[in-house]
Amino acid sequence: MTGRPDRRLTRPAWWFVAGYGVSAIGTGLCYPFLAIYLHQVRGLPAGETAVLLLVLAGAAVPMSVYGGALADRHSPRVVAAGALVVQTAGWLVLAAGRGYAAELAALLVIGVGTGLFLPAVIPVIARLSRNDEVKVRTMSLRYLLLNVGLGVGGGLGGLVLGAATDSTYRWLFAADAVSCALYAAVIAALVPLPAGDAAPGRRRAARVPFRPGLSYALLLVAQLLLVTFGMAQQDSGVPLAVRTDFAGSTALVGGLYAVATFVVLAGQLLVSRWVERVHKTRALITMSMTWAGAWLLGHAAGTVAGDAQVALLVAMMVTFALGECAYSPAFYTLVEQLAPPGTLGRSTGAAWATFQVGNTTGPPVAVYLLSTSVPFWLVLAAAAVLAAGLVLVIDRRMHATPPPVPAPAMSGAPS
Structure with missing residues (x-):
């Protein structure tokens, strides 16, 4: 045992x-x-x-x-x-x-x-x-x-x-x-760091090529969607939508973010215990679908008014924050698992660069979407579902059973 x-x-x-x-x-x-x-x-x-x-x-x-x-x-x-x-x-x-x-x-x-x-x-x-x-x-x-x-x-x-x-x-x-x-x-x-902190020879480490596979590339695309249409929208699109589309006050915006912050602080370690027990692809898929549900609550908030609208917005922020608790432990564990040997630094660097790109492009995307007739919340939900689909492909690839290795052919006739 x-x-x-x-x-x-x-x-x-x-x-x-x-x-x-x-x-x-x-x-x-x-x-x-x-x-x-x-x-x-x-x-x-x-x-x-x-x-x-x-x-x-x-x-x-x-x-x-x-x-x-x-x-x-x-x-x-x-x-x-x-x-x-x-x-x-x-x-x-x-x-x-x-x-x-x-x-x-x-x-x-x-x-x-x-x-x-x-x-x-x-x-x-x-x-x-x-x-x-x-x-x-x-x-x-x-x-x-x-x-x-x-x-x-x-x-x-x-x-x-x-x-x-x-x-x-x-x-x-x-x-x-x-x-x-x-x-x-x-x-x-x-x-x-443990033994090996000095790195086993700079020249040998420098020759390790950075050739990420398809699964890692799909993970970066999923991250770009999740950051551009997820985290960046929580910081920029949500307050803009609350102020313009819902005519909400700055006090409401501040209250919504206070709720989200409290949920992250209270739920981070509890969610991480769950992330420990499941495959990280499935944790990231669950997180993406949770965010899609959060944005659908935002869409529903646009169909009502008064206390019902506020309640739906609060529910949206709580749902999004619970999903956010899974992001860091699930995503960066996947980065390590999918990084080619000897390239964890470069794999992590590419992931951080992708995060920065999504975080920078997210606010202007929010301004554009909210200035058009495009259904803002449904676009965000669709992006989350698409990200979940990409991670599902990664999950299938990581859990695929390798084909059996054929036995070597016997040479010569039996005696």
Whole structure:
């Protein structure tokens, strides 16, 4: 009789995810208020503000791919710590610099550091996890602490910036730099990887080709659909639809997001226990269909008014948030399972780059859809169903029984 798998995180894994949460507090202090600072406090025109924000987001996409290659050739721990040092430098330049050129350089450096950091996260977690159950739990804790950190940081930032001056913003940027530097120090001092951290020869690792198969390519397409028509719409399309199509108040929008945040915080570890027990393709299919159901609730909310409409919108956000709890542990475990040997960094980097593309294109897609007669909620639901179909193909391929190997032919006649 076999015992139950050990689900306990190692001490280095705890330090890694705890540091992630602390760094997320710094992110929450600054990211939600960057556009406000640049446009209203600094007085930059809308076009120049948009360019700066696009530089920040755009730099992360190619650097995610490059960072993944670095994580394959070198220690992902070293890549992660170095990337955080780069982010620290960017936030310090933004805190101390003056003028458009300094802000452009700062946001470019921050984007580069962010892109380099993200593809190292999953390889570090994979190396720190003794089995798949621990891996799923660590990814779930990372996502949970990310949300907690962003919420705490955003709340503190909102309080501090109630009557803010230029110098107040700069102190917050410096605080984010400190959070990045602290996390880099934690990784360097307290997150040793198991034997092999130094990578078994750079030249040998560099020659491993990155040739993802069909299943991995389908997974990236599914992710692009889920982010563009899912996560990005929750952040941009939902508030816009509530305000324009439903004539809802900003208080309603805030309340809906408070509900979703509470569901993620309360349900993340419970959902991850379920994800541990099922195949990750089936967890991702269930999540996609759950999101489709959430968007159908949004469509139904457009057919009623008053308290019934509010109730359906709340149900939509609860349903979406429950599905979201499965995303990180299921998706990135699949990335590891489908990555060709020796290419986990590049596979993760490609996944992060796809996420960035979907997250960047999602808001303009929302604006376009809501400005036309296209049924917004039904389009989102259809995209979720299509993503589920793509993952179903992956599931069938992963569970296909390999054909029997024919026995070798006997040479010569029997004696």
